[in-house]
Amino acid sequence: MKAYTRLLGIVAVAAIAILGPTGTASAHEERPTRELDGTGSVPTYRTTGPTLLVCKTDPADFAARVAGYPAELKAANEQLWTQCQKDGYRHIQQAVDAAHLPGTNIKILPGVYLEEPSIAPASPECAAMENGAVRGRIYGYPVLTWDQQLACPHLANLVAILGKKNLQLEGTGAKPEDVLVDAQYKKLNAIRADNADGVYFRNMSAQRAQFNAFYIMETDGFVVDRTMGRWNDEYAFLTFAVDHGLYTDCEGYGNGDSAFYPGAASNINKDRGHDVPRYAVEIQRCHGHHNTLGYSGTAGDSVWVHDSVFTENTAGIATDSAFPDHPGMPQNHSKFENNVIANNNTDYYRHIVDGTCKKPFAERGYEQGVVCPAVGLPVGAGVVNPGGNYNIWRGNHIYGNRYSGFVTSFVPGFVRNDTEFAQQFDTSHHNRYLDNVMGVSEQGEAKPNGLNFWWDGQGVGSCWTDMSATNIRTVPACGDDDLPAIGSHRYFGEPAGTLKMYACAGYDGGRQHLPSDCDWYGEYAASGLARIEVKWAFGGAVVLGLLAIGLYYRRLRDSKRALLGLLLAVGGLTVGVFGTVEMGSVLHPIGLALYSVGFALLGLALRTTRARKLGTTTLIVAAFALLGAIDHGLIMIPWLPVSPALLRVLTEVAWIPWALGAVLVPGRTTATTPTAEPAQEPATA
Structure with a gap:
């Protein structure tokens, strides 16, 4: 049994090896980071101290x-x-450099801060470092070691807070945008706080960076409070390898990846179940809008997001395990509750196609509403979660997202450069979808999502309390105690879902390429027969249907049972194609049931001919089709490690050449019947 399971796993990994990252949260090069010891704390706002x-x-x-x-x-x-x-x-960097005492407060008066000394030409030593061999680059900027960062803080950063402890920077204006740090697309980061435990940003804004407005890295204890980031090519707020962090009352818009990115947060709960004593990062009362994503987080571990709003983005939220070299993989133990995730239908991919995003940063028109998507996402998705474990989605209002409220899928370990066999199946498990208000606004207005849940069918221990409007009609339920009543038990996704993720992962903004057979990309989305899963369903139906017709005419023409089976099989295949066109339609399990009965009758008829073994294989296909109809129409069959659809497809792959041979090679056209013995003449006297 163990060898059989391993063989199944190898087959499945080979089948999905072409997937690669699913395009949900942009990866970026960075120096290797240390694991924080977690002894810090969330800093509190100060009104006293050196100023x-x-x-x-x-x-x-x-x-x-x-x-x-x-x-x-x-x-x-x-x-x-x-x-x-x-x-x-006169410059923020001057004050940061002069802050020699821990606990210093820097008060910044209203104005626009261009930080002219930071954009002066680099020294010969830093210029040599900028142009020399390095471990990686971001937008052409070198990825520096910590010592190199200290030596040349402004190669990539407008304001660099390096190694300073308990520093508080506060704007004194009436609102965050009254104090504005403007990188003018001349630096990678507007503000970088690195190894800056206790840093506190309050009532200020940053904008127009080639990468991030605020970047906080390898820091135990930080707050961004009443801050705003806008018009950056990737992120408004990126925190990486951090602990004891708080985003509160913040805003981000006009960013090519996301407003808020707590990626690679401290993996403090990796060995726990759902009994989480604390979270590494908290996000509360924040608003991410008019970005590619409101929130994203590769390896966004132990993040608690609540009472926030994610609207008018391409997609509202993504947290994932889809990119390599992020500490804390696979993503785990985040909680999203009491948020509004609504109307995320803004299509920015036209700026990729028409060449706007190939222009220099300053000429693209970010200030006029241009966003250049860094990642490929379904336009109209509320939440995208590829490869997360032990996440909780509770009490959120998720509505008006034209594609789907949730999009959840499997990510095998090799995608993130984890190559051990067990790591290929370590996502997406033990996720809970509890009491979310789907398709209804906070005011009680009906604002349906396209689907409420799109799921590729993979994962163990996951459950839902709302099971309406799903592509898989029979998602497992959670009980009254929020525990899985039965839960999911699948290590491999549905073949159609896996195929779809493969096709849609082909987005490449640099090459201005949008997948032509994917239904994600707004006005460029495929529809009807152009969708990859519909193409394959239609092509498969044609092949199976023609072979069934050929078998009938070459071997089964005198069998009424075979004729009925042929009609049911062809009808079921046709209905199934229409069921694939309409995601979540009841036509899909109905089509499978008809196909199952039809193939069963054909199989029984074939067993009365010389093609008995083909008949047996046809019956096996029928059995898996029936299990699939039950699995998608009545109840997801528990304890199966693979979908009946995968077993059916694998059996059909074996059946097709066999059936083709039976069609091409002449055989008996009628069922075999015993030869009657001649009647004996009456005895004569």
Whole structure:
């Protein structure tokens, strides 16, 4: 049995080896990071301590910026302005460099901060490093070691906070955009905090970076509070290899990947079930809108996202295990609850196709609403979760997403460069979908999703409390205790789902390529017979139907049972194709049931001819088709490690050449019947 299971696994891995990443969250090169020891804490906002001021020098500009403030806030800023002109700094980086005491507060007065010294030509030593051999590059910028980052902090960063502890940066304006750090697409990152335990950003904004507005890395303890990031080629907020983090009341829009990316968060719960003592990163009351994704997180482990809003993106949320070299794979133990994930139908792929995203960054028109998708996603998806484990989705309002509320799929380990056999099947398990309000707004208005759930059928221990409008009609239910009543038990996905993910993974923004047979990509989406899964269903139906007709005419023409079987089989195949066109349609299991009965009758008829073994194989195909009808129409059959659909397809692959040979090689056209003995003449006297 063990050898058989291993053989099945090898066959399955070979079948999905062509998939590669499913295009859900952009991978990026970075130096290897250390594992944090978790001894830090989430910093708290301070009103006391050593304080440094940053301001500009144009009094007319400052007066215009604070003119509309409430009287008390205006007076406080005017007082800070006077003090700052005497002993303050003109650039944020100058104040960061001068903050020698842990616990220093940097107050930044209203204004636009271009950080001109940071964009000056690099020193000869840094220029040599920039152009020399390095371990990798991002947009042409070198991936630096920690020592190289310290030596050349502004090769890629406008503001670099490196090795500073408990530093607090706060804008003094009325709203976050009153203090604006503008990278002007001249740097990879607008603000980078690296090994900066206790860093706290409050009431400020950053924009127009080639990669990230705010980048926090290898840091135990951080807060982004009332902050905003916009118009960046990839992320508004990227945190990587962090612990004890908090995003609160923040906003991100106009970003090519996502507003919020807590990727490779500290993997503190990797060996636990659902009894999680704490989360590494918390996101609350944030708003991600008009991005490719509102939220994304490769290896977004132990992240708690609640009471936030993700709307008007291409897709609302993605958390995944689909890219290599991120610590903490596979993704696990995140919780999303009480969020609004709605109306994520914005199609930005036209900017890829028409060449807008091939222009220099500053000429693309981000400020006018252009977004250049870094990843391939279903336009109109609420949540995309390829390859996550032990995630909880509870009490979210998910509505108005034209493709699907959820898209969940398997990611084999080799995609992330994990090559051990067991790692090929270590996702997507033990996910729970609990009491989400699907297709209904917070005000109780009906705003349906295209589907509520699209699932490739793979995973163990997952369950749903809402099972309506799914592509697989029989998803396993959760009980009243939020535990799986039976749960899922599949290590391999449905063949059609696997095929679909393979086709849709072909997005390549750099080559301006959108897969032509995938239904994800907005106005360029395939429909009807052009969809990959429909093509294969139709092609398979034609081949099977023609062979069934050929078998009938060459070997079974005198069998009424075979004629009935032929009619039922062809009818079932036709109905099944229409069921594939309409995802989640009851026509799919009905078509399988008709096909099953038809093939059973054909198989029984064949067993009365010289093609007895072919008849037996036909009966096996019929049995797997019947199991598939039950699996998709009545109840997902528990304890099966593979879908009946996979078993049926594998058996059909063996049946097709055998049936073709039986059609081409002459055989008896009627059933075999015993030869009657001649009647004896009456005896004579």
